[in-house]
Amino acid sequence: MADTESPRTVAPPDEVPLENPPSIARQLGLGFWVSVAFLAVVILLAVLAPVLPLNEPTKIAVGDKFEGPRPGLWFGADGNGRDVFSLTIWGSRISLLVGLIAITIGFVVGGSLGIVSGYFRGMFDKVVSFIFVTLLSFPALILAILITTLLGNTVFWISASLGLLAVAPVGRLARAQTLVFAERDFIAAARILGASDGRIIVKELLPNVVIPMSALALLGMGIAIVAEGTLAFLGISVDDGLSWGKQIAAAGTTRVLREAPHVALFPISVLFLTVLCLNYAGDRIREVFDAKELSL
Amino acid sequence: MSARVIASRLAQMVLVVVAVTMLAFGSMNFLGDPLCNIIGPICSEDSGEEFAEVRAEARAQYHLDDSLPVRYGRWLGDMATGDFGRSFENGTKVSTTLSNKLPITITLMVYAQILAVLVSIPWAVWSASRAYRAVDKASTVVSFGMLGIPVFALSVLLFWLFAVKWDIFPTRYEDATFGAQLKSLFLPALSLAVPLIATYQRLLRTDLISTLQEDFIAVARAKGLSNRRVLFRHALRPSMFSMLTVFGIQTGALIGGSLIVERYFSIPGIGAEVVEAIIRDDFPTVLAVVVVVTVIFVVVNFIVDLLYGFLDPRVQLDG
Amino acid sequence: MALLDVTNLAVTFKTPKGPVYAVSDVSFAVGKGEALGIVGESGSGKSVTVKSLMGLLPRTAKVEGTAVYDGEDVFNLPKSRRKHFYGVDVAMVFQNPMTSLNPVKRIGEQLMEGMRFHRGLSRADAKARAIELLDLVRIPDPSSRLRQYPHELSGGMRQRVVIAMALANDPALLIADEPTTALDVTVQRDILDLLDSLRADLDMALILITHDLGVVRDRTDNIVVMYGGRVMESAATEDVFADTEHPYTEALQSAIPDMSMPRGTRLDPIPGSPPDLAIAPRSCPFAPRCNYASDECHTSIPALRAVGDTAVDAASPHLFACFNPRGVAANEGASA
Numbered sequence: 001m002a003d004t005e006s007p008r009t010v011a012p013p014d015e016v017p018l019e020n021p022p023s024i025a026r027q028l029g030l031g032f033w034v035s036v037a038f039l040a041v042v043i044l045l046a047v048l049a050p051v052l053p054l055n056e057p058t059k060i061a062v063g064d065k066f067e068g069p070r071p072g073l074w075f076g077a078d079g080n081g082r083d084v085f086s087l088t089i090w091g092s093r094i095s096l097l098v099g100l101i102a103i104t105i106g107f108v109v110g111g112s113l114g115i116v117s118g119y120f121r122g123m124f125d126k127v128v129s130f131i132f133v134t135l136l137s138f139p140a141l142i143l144a145i146l147i148t149t150l151l152g153n154t155v156f157w158i159s160a161s162l163g164l165l166a167v168a169p170v171g172r173l174a175r176a177q178t179l180v181f182a183e184r185d186f187i188a189a190a191r192i193l194g195a196s197d198g199r200i201i202v203k204e205l206l207p208n209v210v211i212p213m214s215a216l217a218l219l220g221m222g223i224a225i226v227a228e229g230t231l232a233f234l235g236i237s238v239d240d241g242l243s244w245g246k247q248i249a250a251a252g253t254t255r256v257l258r259e260a261p262h263v264a265l266f267p268i269s270v271l272f273l274t275v276l277c278l279n280y281a282g283d284r285i286r287e288v289f290d291a292k293e294l295s296l
Numbered sequence: 297m298s299a300r301v302i303a304s305r306l307a308q309m310v311l312v313v314v315a316v317t318m319l320a321f322g323s324m325n326f327l328g329d330p331l332c333n334i335i336g337p338i339c340s341e342d343s344g345e346e347f348a349e350v351r352a353e354a355r356a357q358y359h360l361d362d363s364l365p366v367r368y369g370r371w372l373g374d375m376a377t378g379d380f381g382r383s384f385e386n387g388t389k390v391s392t393t394l395s396n397k398l399p400i401t402i403t404l405m406v407y408a409q410i411l412a413v414l415v416s417i418p419w420a421v422w423s424a425s426r427a428y429r430a431v432d433k434a435s436t437v438v439s440f441g442m443l444g445i446p447v448f449a450l451s452v453l454l455f456w457l458f459a460v461k462w463d464i465f466p467t468r469y470e471d472a473t474f475g476a477q478l479k480s481l482f483l484p485a486l487s488l489a490v491p492l493i494a495t496y497q498r499l500l501r502t503d504l505i506s507t508l509q510e511d512f513i514a515v516a517r518a519k520g521l522s523n524r525r526v527l528f529r530h531a532l533r534p535s536m537f538s539m540l541t542v543f544g545i546q547t548g549a550l551i552g553g554s555l556i557v558e559r560y561f562s563i564p565g566i567g568a569e570v571v572e573a574i575i576r577d578d579f580p581t582v583l584a585v586v587v588v589v590t591v592i593f594v595v596v597n598f599i600v601d602l603l604y605g606f607l608d609p610r611v612q613l614d615g
Numbered sequence: 616m617a618l619l620d621v622t623n624l625a626v627t628f629k630t631p632k633g634p635v636y637a638v639s640d641v642s643f644a645v646g647k648g649e650a651l652g653i654v655g656e657s658g659s660g661k662s663v664t665v666k667s668l669m670g671l672l673p674r675t676a677k678v679e680g681t682a683v684y685d686g687e688d689v690f691n692l693p694k695s696r697r698k699h700f701y702g703v704d705v706a707m708v709f710q711n712p713m714t715s716l717n718p719v720k721r722i723g724e725q726l727m728e729g730m731r732f733h734r735g736l737s738r739a740d741a742k743a744r745a746i747e748l749l750d751l752v753r754i755p756d757p758s759s760r761l762r763q764y765p766h767e768l769s770g771g772m773r774q775r776v777v778i779a780m781a782l783a784n785d786p787a788l789l790i791a792d793e794p795t796t797a798l799d800v801t802v803q804r805d806i807l808d809l810l811d812s813l814r815a816d817l818d819m820a821l822i823l824i825t826h827d828l829g830v831v832r833d834r835t836d837n838i839v840v841m842y843g844g845r846v847m848e849s850a851a852t853e854d855v856f857a858d859t860e861h862p863y864t865e866a867l868q869s870a871i872p873d874m875s876m877p878r879g880t881r882l883d884p885i886p887g888s889p890p891d892l893a894i895a896p897r898s899c900p901f902a903p904r905c906n907y908a909s910d911e912c913h914t915s916i917p918a919l920r921a922v923g924d925t926a927v928d929a930a931s932p933h934l935f936a937c938f939n940p941r942g943v944a945a946n947e948g949a950s951a
Contacts, residue, residue, distance in 0.1 A: 134315040139589045141552030145574050146323060146582065226446040230556055233448040234571055245448065252452040252560065254467050257460045264456065268449045276444035283440075511714035518669050518709075519729040519780065520702025529728075533719050608719050609764045 024288065032284040035277035042274055046092040055083040057090040057242060066260035075266040079256060088267045091242040094155065095225050095271075098238075101159035102224040103217055106166025113167070114174025115209060119182055119201055128171070135168035144227060145236055153239055158231060162224050173216060177209040215289065218282030222275040229271060244271045305601060309594045316590045317583075321368050324579050331360055333577040334384045375587065381580035383573075390584045393569060398588065400471075401558065401565035404481055405550045408488035409543070415489070416496035416539075421527050423497070424504035436501075442494035447553045451487040451560045458483055469563050484557035492546055496539050503535035510534075536607055544600035551589050617644035618820050619668075619689075619788055624680035626660070626667050626844075635893050637663045638844045641680075643837075645788065650814055650821040652831030652838045652852070654867065658889035660844035661824050665790045669707050670697075684788070703733050706781035707790040708810075711797040712773035716765035722776055723761030729783045748779040752809060771802035778809065788820040789813075795830070807834060828864070829871035832856065837931050840864045843890045843900025846919060850933035858942040860922060860935035863901045899937070907939045 025033075045052070055062045063070075063077030070076070075084035117128040147161035181187060182205070190200050225244075231237040232245025233252075244267050251257070251264035324330065332339035334354050338347040355361050359370065374381065380390035419435070426432045445453075459467045471477040507513065508531055516530045554567035562568070566585055573581035626638040638660040645651045653661045667678045668689060682689040684704065692700055701707075709715045717725060726748060727741035736744065742761065749757030752775040765773055774794060781789055791810055795803035811834045814821045823831055831838055832852065839849040840863060848861040859865050866885045887904035890896075899905070902912040922933040922944045935944065 130311075130315070134312055134319065136548070137312045137590055137593055138316050138319060139551045139586065139593070140548060141555055142570060142574075142582075142586055142589065145555075145571065146320075146586075149574050149577070150323065222444070229446055230448050230552075233556065234559055236571075236575065248449055248452055252455070254455075254460060257452070257456040261456050261461075264452050268453060271449055272445050275446065276441060279444050280440070511709055511711055512717045514671055515707075515709055515715045515777065515780070516717070517671055518701060518707040519732075519783075520698070520700065521728070521732055522698070525732065530717050530720075534717070610718060610766050 027288045028284050032281055035281045035284075038273060038277045039281070042092060042270070043096060045089050046096050049089050049093060052089075054086040054089065057082065057086040059083070062086075066256075066263065068260070069262060069266075076260065076262045078251065078260070078263045084263055084266050087242060087247055088244070088270055091244045091247045091267065092270070092274075094238055094241055094243040095228055095245070098155060098159045098162065098228040099221045099224040101156070102162035102228075103166060103220045105160060105163025106170050106220060106224075107213070107217060109163070110167035110170030111174045111209070111213070114171035114176075115178045115201060115205055117171075118175035118178030119197070119205065125175075129175070132168040132171050135164075140165050141227070141230065144231060145234070148231060148236055153231075153236060155238055158228060158237060159224075162227050165227070166220050166224065170213070170216065170220065173213060174209055177213065178205055181205055181208045215282045215286035218278050218285065222278035222282070225271075225278075226275060305598060309598055312594055313587070313590055317372060317587055318368070320583055320586045321371065322364075324583065325364060325367075330358065330579060331355065333579055334358060371583070375584070380584035383578050383581050385573075385576055385578045385581075390580050393581060394566065394584060394588060397564060397566045397569050400563060401554050401567055402592075403477070404485055404488070404554055404558070404563065404565060405547070407478070407481055407485035408492065408550060408553075411485055411489040412492035412496060416493045416500060417532070419493070420497045420500035420504060421532065424501045424508065424531075425523070425527055427501075427505045427508075436498075439494040439497045442490050443498075445490065447487055447491065448556045448560065450490055451484070451557050454483050454487055455561070469561060480561075481563070484561045484563060487557050488550055488553045491549070495542055495546065499538040499542060500535060503538055504531055507531045507535040533607055537604065540600055540603055540607065544597040547593050547596045551593065618647045618649075618685060619645045619822075620681075620683045621664075621668070622681045622683075624664060624667065624678070624682065626663050626672065626679075627677045628673075629675045629677065630893075633893060634895075636844055636895060637676075637892055638667070639896065641839075641841070641844075641846050643839045643846070643849060645820045645822060646836075647787070648814070648818045648820055649837070650811070650823060650835040652835035653822060653824045653841060654826065654828050654831060654838060655841035656826050656885075656889055658843075658892070659841040660892075661841050662792055663844075664841070665707070665792055665822060665824060669701060669705070669790065699733050702729050702786075703784040704786060705788045705790065706784070706786035707792065708774075708778050708781050708794050710793040712770050712777050713797060715777045716773055718765055720764075721761065722763050722765065722768070726761070726776070726780055726783065729780065733784055744783070745779075748782055749776070751782065751813070752776070752779045754779070770798050771806065774798060774802075774806050775809070778806075778813070782813065782817070785817070786819060788822070790822045790824070792824045793826070794823075796826070810834075827871070828867045832871075840867065843896065844892055845896075845900060846934070846936060847901065848933075848935040848937075849919075850922075850935075851931040854922075854931070854933045858922065858933070860933070860940040860942040860944050861901075861937050862905050862907050862939070862941055865941055907941070909939055911938045 059082065061081040062083045063073045063081050065077070065079055065081050067073065067077040067081070073083060073085070075088060078084055078087070113128050117125040144158075144161045144165060147164070148158055151157040151161075187200060187204055190204050195203070228237060228243065229245030229248070232243045233249045235249065237243055237245060247267045248264055248271070251267070256263055329339060331351065331354060335347075335350055338344075338350060339354075359367055362370070371381070378391055380394065382389055383393065419439075423432045423435045455467075458464045465483050466476075466480055469480045471480065504527075513526060513531055516526045521529075551567070554565060555571055556567075557563070558565040558568035559571055566588075570582060570585040572578075573585070621644065622642050624638055624641040625636075628635040628637055641660070641664055643651065643653075653664065655661045663672070663676075666672050667676070668682055672678065678690060687696070689700075716722075723742065723745055726745040727736075727738070730736045730741050730744055731738075745761060746757045749760055754760055754772060754775050760768075760776075765776075768776065778794075789810075794810065795806050798806065807830060810821060810823070813819065821835075823835060825831060828838075828840075835852050837850065838852050838855045840847045840855070840861060842863050847863045848855065848859075855864060856868075859868060863885075870885065885904060890900045890903070896916060898914055899908070899912045899917050902908040905912065917936045917938050919934045919936045922935065922940075922942070939945070
C-alpha cells in the first residue's frame with residue numbers, strides 16, 4: 001500500500017539523508033549540554049565542598065531559627081539555624097557517591113551476566129534469565145531495605161543493595177543487545193578468523209553493547225540517587241553523615257513546613273533538577289543512538 | 297488464549313513466587329542470626345549461663361535447631377494454610393496484622409492507579425490529537441518533569457501545599473468513614489500517581505499518534521463520526537498495549553512507593569508496617585509481607601497478560 | 616445540474632522543505648447516479664483530490680477552489696450540516712481492506728456505528744439494517760458475520776464489509792479510492808462489478824479512482840486522467856478510448872492488459888517516474904517522460920482546451936492539456 005500520494009510520505013527533514021550529518025555534540029542539542037553543565041556544577045560542588053568557603057553544615061545558629069534566604073545564607077537556615085545551602089551541598093556527597101557506586105556495581109555484574117548469557121545461550125542463559133525475572137518480581141525497595149538492615153547501613157552496603165536492584169534491568173538490556181549483535185556479520189567474521197569467545201566478547205561485543213547502555217547508566221544513576229534518598233527518607237540510610245533524603249525528611253514535618261517551607265523546598269529543588277538533568281541527558285543519548293542504530 | 301498457555305503461565309508464576317520466598321527466607325537466615333532477632337543480644341553463647349534456658353526455649357519454640365530446608369518447608373507449609381507465624385516483637389499473629397493492614401494498602405494502590413488512568417488517558421488523547429503542536433510540546437515537557445520528581449519529595453511538596461498551606465486535606469490519617477478515608481488517602485495516592493500519570497501519558501501518546509495514522513481511522517472519519525468518537529472509540533483501544541504492559545510492571549513501583557507514603561502520611565498500612573518490621577528485625581512479618589506483595593505483583597501481571605486478549609482479539613498468547 | 620461540481624481545486628502541503636503542490640487547477644463534475652473515473656499513477660494527485668473533498672487532509676494542507684455538492688459549498692459547510700454530511704450524503708471506500716477495518720471491533724459494531732451516530736437508530740433496527748447491507752454486498756450468512764472480527768474474514772470479504780459500511784446511510788455519492796488495488800486479481804473484478812451494480816441499483820453517483828484505465832472502461836460515464844496533480848485529459852468514457860488526445864492517456868492505454876494479446880506480449884510500462892511536486896510547475900509535468908515532447912512542452916504549461924467539435928457547453932466536453940495532441944485535435948490544432 002505504497003500510496004505515494006498520501007501527504008504522510010512527504011519526508012520530514014530529519015529523514016532526509018543530509019550530506020554533512022551534524023556532529024554528535026550538535027545532535028544532542030542545547031538541552032543536553034545545559035543538563036550536563038548543571039550536573040557538572042553539582043558534582044564539582046560536592047567534590048570541592050571541604051575546600052569551599054562554606055559554613056560548617058553541622059554548625060548551629062549560623063543564622064536565626066528558620067531564617068529566610070538572604071545574601072550569604074542563600075537557602076536560609078533550618079530550625080537549628082544551620083545553613084541549608086551548606087547542608088544541601090554536603091548532603092549531595094553521599095547521594096552522588098551511592099548513586100555512582102550502585103550503578104557501577106549494577107553495570108559490572110548485570111552487564112557481564114547479560115552479555116555472557118546472551119552470547120553463549122543454552123542452560124546458563126535460561127538460569128540467568130530466570131534469576132532476572134525473580135529479581136524483578138521481588139519488591140525492589142523491600143529488598144534494598146532488607147539487605148541494608150541485615151548487612152549494616154554503610155555507604156558500601158547501601159550502594160551494593162541498590163546495585164543489586166540494577167542488575168536485572170541492566171542485565172536484560174545487555175542480553176537483548178548482545179542477541180542483536182551476536183547475529184551480525186562482524187561477529188561471525190571474527191569467529192571464522194579464529195578469535196576466542198573471550199576475545200570476541202571483549203573486543204567485538206562489549207564496545208557495541210556498552211555505548212547504547214551509557215544512556216541507561218545516566219537514567220540508572222538518577223534512579224539510584226532517588227532510591228538512596230528514599231532509604232534515607234525512611235530513616236534507614238547511612239547512619240552518620242548528611243544526605244538529601246535525610247534533609248528532606250527532617251524538613252518534611254508539619255511544623256517545619258508551616259514555619260519555613262524553604263528548608264524543604266531548596267533541597268527538593270536541587271534533587272529534582274539533578275534527577276531531571278540525568279534523565280534528560282540519558283534520554284537524549286538514547287534518542288541519538290537509536291537513530292544511528294536505525295541507519296546502520 | 298489456550299488452556300495450555302494459561303497453565304504454563306501459571307506454572308511460571310508459581311516458580312517465581314517460590315524463588316522469591318527462597319531468596320527472602322535465605323537472606324534472613326544467612327545474613328543474620330534469627331535467634332538474636334528473637335531474644336536480642338543475649339543470644340550469644342558468651343552472654344552467660346543464666347540465659348541458656350531462654351535460648352533453649354526460643355530455639356525450641358521457633359524450631360531453630362532444625363536444618364534450613366526443613367524450616368523453610370515448614371514455613372512454606374504453614375503459609376499455605378494461612379498461618380504466617382507470630383511476630384517476634386509482640387507475639388501477635390502475622391495473619392491478623394495482614395488482614396488488618398493489607399486492605400488499606402490495596403485501597404491506596406488501587407486509588408493511585410485509578411487517579412493515574414483517569415488523568416493520563418484524557419491527557420494522552422488530548423496531546424496525541426494535537427501532536428507536535430506547541431501545546432503538545434509543552435505538555436510533553438510537563439510530563440517529563442513529572443517523571444523526574446521522587447515520590448518522597450513529591451509527598452512533602454503536596455503535603456506542604458494541600459495540607460499545611462491551603463488546608464484542603466487533613467494532616468492526619470482518618471478512616472472513621474469511607475469518605476474520610478478517601479480524603480485522607482488522596483494526597484498519598486496522588487504522590488504515587490504522578491509518576492504513573494507521566495509514564496502512561498508518554499506511552500499512550502506515542503502509540504496513539506501512530507494509531508491515528510492508520511487507515512481505519514481515516515475510514516472512521518469518512519463515516520462522519522465526531523472527532524471525540526474517533527479518538528475514544530476507535531483509536532484508544534488499539535493503542536493501549538504498551539500502557540497495559542507498564543501498568544503491570546508499575547505495580548512493583550507502587551508497592552515500593554506505598555512504603556514511603558504510608559510512613560510519611562502515617563497511614564496504618566502494610567507498607568509502613570514492613571518498614572517498622574525490618575527496623576525491629578521482625579522476620580515473620582517481613583517474610584509474610586514479601587510473599588504477599590510478590591503474589592500481588594505476579595497476579596497483576598498475569599491479569600495484564602489476559603487483558604491483551606481483550607484489547608486485541610488477534611492476540612494469541614504464546615509461551 | 617451536476618451532483619458534485621469541483622472547480623479549480625488546488626491542494627498545497629506546507630512542509631519544512633517548502634510547499635508541495637499536490638493538486639493544481641483540477642475541475643470535474645459528477646451527475647446524479649453517474650460514474651466518474653479518475654485515472655492516474657501514484658503521485659498524480661487523485662487520492663489527494665478526493666481526500667480534500669472528504670475533509671481527510673492533515674492541517675498542513677491548504678485547499679483552494681470550490682466544490683459544490685447539491686448547491687452546498689463542501690469546503691464551507693455550516694457546523695451543523697457538516698456533522699451529518701460525511702458518511703450520510705457522501706461516503707468513501709478505501710484502498711486497503713486489510714487496514715480499513717478497526718482490528719479490535721466486531722464487524723457488526725463497525726457497521727452499525729455510522730447509522731446509530733447519524734440517524735439515531737435503535738440497536739435492533741441498526742442490526743437489521745446491517746444484515747440487509749451485508750446481504751446487499753453479497754456476503755453469505757450475514758447475521759453470523761456481525762459477531763466476527765475483521766481478521767476472521769478474507770480480503771475480498773473485508774472490502775465488501777467496507778463497502779457495506781459506506782452504504783449504511785444511503786449516500787448519494789460514493790467515492791472509491793483504488794478499491795481493488797490491494798486485493799487478489801481473482802476478486803478484483805467481483806468487487807468492481809459489485810460497485811457497478813450497486814451504483815445502478817441504488818441510483819448512486821460513483822467516483823472510481825484507479826491507476827488502471829481498463830478498470831474504468833466499461834464502468835464509468837466520464838473519465839478524468841490526472842498526472843502530476845493536473846488534469847491531462849477529461850471526457851466521456853467512450854471519447855477517451857475512441858479519440859485519445861493526450862500522450863499520457865495513450866501511454867496508460869498501452870499498459871492495459873488485453874486478453875486478445877498473444878501470450879508473451881510485453882505490456883509497455885511508462886518509462887521514468889512521476890514529477891517532484893515540491894517544485895512549482897513551469898512546464899508540462901509529463902514532458903520529461905513524453906515521446907512527443909517539443910521545446911514548448913518544457914517551457915510552458917499547456918492549458919486545457921476542447922477538442923473542436925465538442926463545444927465547451929456540451930454535457931461532457933472532451934478536454935485535454937497538450938501542445939502535441941495525438942487524436943483528431945492534432946489536425947485541427949494547426950488551423951486553430
